[in-house]
Amino acid sequence: MSVVVQKYGGSSVADTEKIRKIAEGIIERKKTDPKMVVVVSAMGKTTDQYINMAKSVTDKPCKRELDALLSTGEMISASMLAITLESLGCKAISYNAYQLDIHTSGNHGKSLIDDINVDRIKESLDQGYVVVVTGFQGINDEGDITTLGRGGSDTSAVALAVKLEGRCEIYTDVDGVYFTDPRTYPEAKKLDEIEYEEMLELASLGAKVMHSRSIELAQKYGVELYVGRTCGTVKGTYIRGGKNMKLEDKVITGIATSDDDSSITIKDFGVEDVAALFEDIAVKSISVDMISQTAPIDGKLSVSFTIPKDDVDDCVELVKKYVSEDSIVVDNDITKFSLVGLGMKHTAGVASKVFRIFKDNNIKVKLITTSEIRITCAINSSDKQVAIQKMCDEFNI
Amino acid sequence: MSVVVQKYGGSSVADTEKIRKIAEGIIERKKTDPKMVVVVSAMGKTTDQYINMAKSVTDKPCKRELDALLSTGEMISASMLAITLESLGCKAISYNAYQLDIHTSGNHGKSLIDDINVDRIKESLDQGYVVVVTGFQGINDEGDITTLGRGGSDTSAVALAVKLEGRCEIYTDVDGVYFTDPRTYPEAKKLDEIEYEEMLELASLGAKVMHSRSIELAQKYGVELYVGRTCGTVKGTYIRGGKNMKLEDKVITGIATSDDDSSITIKDFGVEDVAALFEDIAVKSISVDMISQTAPIDGKLSVSFTIPKDDVDDCVELVKKYVSEDSIVVDNDITKFSLVGLGMKHTAGVASKVFRIFKDNNIKVKLITTSEIRITCAINSSDKQVAIQKMCDEFNI
Structure with a gap:
């Protein structure tokens, strides 16, 4: 048993x-x-x-x-x-x-x-x-x-x-995993099942249903997960592997948003210091998410990255070892907005469509990172609601 | 150091x-x-x-x-x-x-x-x-x-x-150890020092300043204890051994009262069951304090004893193995009233004086136990205040 x-x-x-x-x-x-x-x-x-x-x-x-x-x-x-x-x-x-x-x-x-x-x-x-x-x-x-x-x-x-x-x-x-947070977007639908990989992207990007490390661990050892409501009557969501899942064909499986991070931008940063700084940050177990760097001019560059809001003070202390306070800009008003779907692997032009939707709705994109199955943009928190609505409309979710 | x-x-x-x-x-x-x-x-x-x-x-x-x-x-x-x-x-x-x-x-x-x-x-x-x-x-x-x-x-x-x-x-x-509880008897005086043995009697009898086991342990290993008020300015009480302490000459060092116990009386109890019952109680780690037993008639006797109020239910369950519920009387309205002093060892007639004071003030004594340096009586809780007052008056404390 x-x-x-x-x-x-x-x-x-x-x-x-x-x-x-x-x-x-x-x-x-x-x-x-x-x-x-x-x-x-x-x-x-x-x-x-x-x-x-x-x-x-x-x-x-x-x-x-x-x-x-x-x-x-x-x-x-x-x-x-x-x-x-x-x-x-x-x-x-x-x-x-x-x-x-x-x-x-x-x-x-x-x-x-x-x-x-x-x-x-x-x-x-x-x-x-x-x-x-x-x-x-x-x-x-x-x-x-x-x-x-x-x-x-x-x-x-x-x-x-x-x-x-x-x-x-x-x-x-909650009843299970939704394609986006039902508190922000009440029409959001519950998923019956989802792949580890997709759930991992959603979880690590702020779908607060589950801790992302727990999904990594489940994936690593092939443990089937079930997420459902305590004492609930509605069937929840299974998180599992396997190529035959229907979901794979959808372009976008879920939208995740997170207001838990801040961005730090460093101007006039010495090229040779970049690696050292990120090492310092890693030693403190501060998890850096989105990193964006300009091409260096005269050995100086600008770099932006996001970290959990709780770690901002610690991180700024580390940065101050390399540059003066004037060169550090902290932005606490960001929402990480992510679209996730295994289907992106096989569908061209998803990114360009996303950027077009943001532009048409005057949503300013501050930072961008992507993976094979995910597009994440840092936007102003005030644009979150509109962004979810427009993406759902445009991608028919 | x-x-x-x-x-x-x-x-x-x-x-x-x-x-x-x-x-x-x-x-x-x-x-x-x-x-x-x-x-x-x-x-x-x-x-x-x-x-x-x-x-x-x-x-x-x-x-x-x-x-x-x-x-x-x-x-x-x-x-x-x-x-x-x-x-x-x-x-x-x-x-x-x-x-x-x-x-x-x-x-x-x-x-x-x-x-x-x-x-x-x-x-x-x-x-x-x-x-x-x-x-x-x-x-x-x-x-x-x-x-x-x-x-x-x-x-x-x-x-x-x-x-x-x-x-x-x-x-x-509190500022230290008092000869009796200052909440009940506001004139109570703080002691500068007290012998382990006296403190032990006071503590185990309900002077809530210290846990009696801690005093036993200190006595066993000769650790000097100090009891005082947190962040206080008044000097507290030292608890230590040594024959030259001034206190030894006093007849009564302290009065302790405790409302934490109940008494259980068992009527028509078989002589042969007494030892077995107290063994059962000991196995449950219920601490029996005052035990009083009548002489047996036709192999039956009455026995009374006090135990912590919290243990009454558990204890009654044990007693029921031996007698029917009708033969068990629980009295929750008792105060254990104790006079303690090393001086009692050398002073005759303390017990008779105590009983006389109780009698003259219409205080009913339900149970009595004594040691070399202590006299304890179970009385009604409502008589506690008068009892302390009268004892202090009569013994000039």
Whole structure:
């Protein structure tokens, strides 16, 4: 009997009543799938509350200690779910990152899972327990608590599914994966299935349904993912591989937007410093997304790139090592707007059509990056709504 | 340079402003005592909130999971204090029970510390860090989180002082140890010093300033304790051994009262079952305090004893194995009223004087137990105030 790993996000475990509903669903499901592992996020807005508490003390809380603080949120929800399951007559046991040795490497707040020891989980499953696991957290070589970054519980769940050779189901507050964010574009339709590759582009570009690292991991090990609404009745979306998926023929599968990044532009930047700067940024685990560079004139060039808004201060500090403050321009008013579709591989002229639509609607494109199956433009946040509407009209989605 | 272990209770770390004040005090103190270890309780009423949350789900939350839940309270306060110290320019590092292997045995919720690995603490102290440790928690043989029971952070602090061969200072929301609870008897005076043995009787009888196990531990290893107000200016109370203490000559050093217990009386109880029942109770780690038994008639006797109110339900279940429910009487309206003093050893007639005072004031005595230096009576809670007043008058305290 294969293991089912379910993951419930913060809104699904926001209070004791919601936890009880999940618990009832798990007990029902256990009748057909007796080996259940449940990964939980922190209850509701707990993580934000802790971050705010720490930031009320200092702008830059010590990262080791912040991770220790944040990790308690998942410990609370995991033990509360186990208490609730037990109270309903279902054997349950919670495990945290220490107990499973969820071993991580990399920087605090952005750690990567190296390995998980699933012996205790297997033993507990064999004894008939529902196993509840704290998402989002790990332990590094020093024995310090680490966290995996926002949405990291998805990655925890997929990693467990990989190690347990099971399936993985992500439960959230939407019905599944939409071709674009239904909050911005209410006519958006839910997809029944999507390829890893397409989902990866959508996720990494701001479709907040899933953490992109979790999809990479699922793709790498061929774990089928299911995304659906917690206690929902509508069928969700399967994320899987395979060439015979119908979706492949569509030009555009999804539109993703993200307001989480800022752009930094550096003028009069020395040609020889570019590599060094991006190395400095990488060491700090700041993920650079869109990079655009002009051709150098007299050994000087301009370069623009986007990074998460949270990392702007850290990044500007790094840039200041190379140029004076006058040469650095930060733009916080950007939306990354991305069109994704495997069909782009075989369809010419998608990019030119996109640029034409932007131009005709007076939408200023600040930065552009593309891949085989994706076109991303940084535009003003105020243009987002119009851009989605026009793209849907023009591409008949 | 010897290590100073400080412990701050929940009210001392109730919010970020209070944590900042403590942090400033620690930084100041570090100038003269560079090796500082700080044990913290959970912030404010956090532990109660967690217990209430769990009890809103079920009357009897699974004890393993409840311990996992409660332990997060201290993790939060420890990392918040470390963040605050760091923000004030003081190197600080927090450790939880896993990181120090605070090894415990015994039942969940009432575990005993077997050992602590202080290697990491010593290393961090040598590197100039203030070491912040989560109180109240440990890890058992199974790697499960345990808690030490109410007030267990005091025990954590003393255990660390033992292992680090340091001094131990307990900071709380009162100026020190009083001869009786100043909330009940406002004229109560603070003691400058007190013997372990006397403090132990007071603490175990309900003087809530300190956890009695922590005093036993301090006595066993000769660790000097200091109890004082957090950020206070008044000198607190030293708890230490030594025959030359002035206090020894006083007949009564302190009066302790506790409303935390209930009494259970069993009628028509088989003589042969007494030992078996108390064994059953011991297995459940329920601490029985006052035991009073009548002489058996026809192989049947009556027995009364007090136990913590929280354990009444569990205990009644055990008793039901031996007698029908009709034979069990639970009395929740009792106050344990205790007079403590090393001087009692050498002074005749203290007990008879105490009973005379109760009788003259129409205070009904329900149960009596005594030791060499203590007389304890269970009385109605409503008589507590009068009893303290009269004892103070009659014994000139």
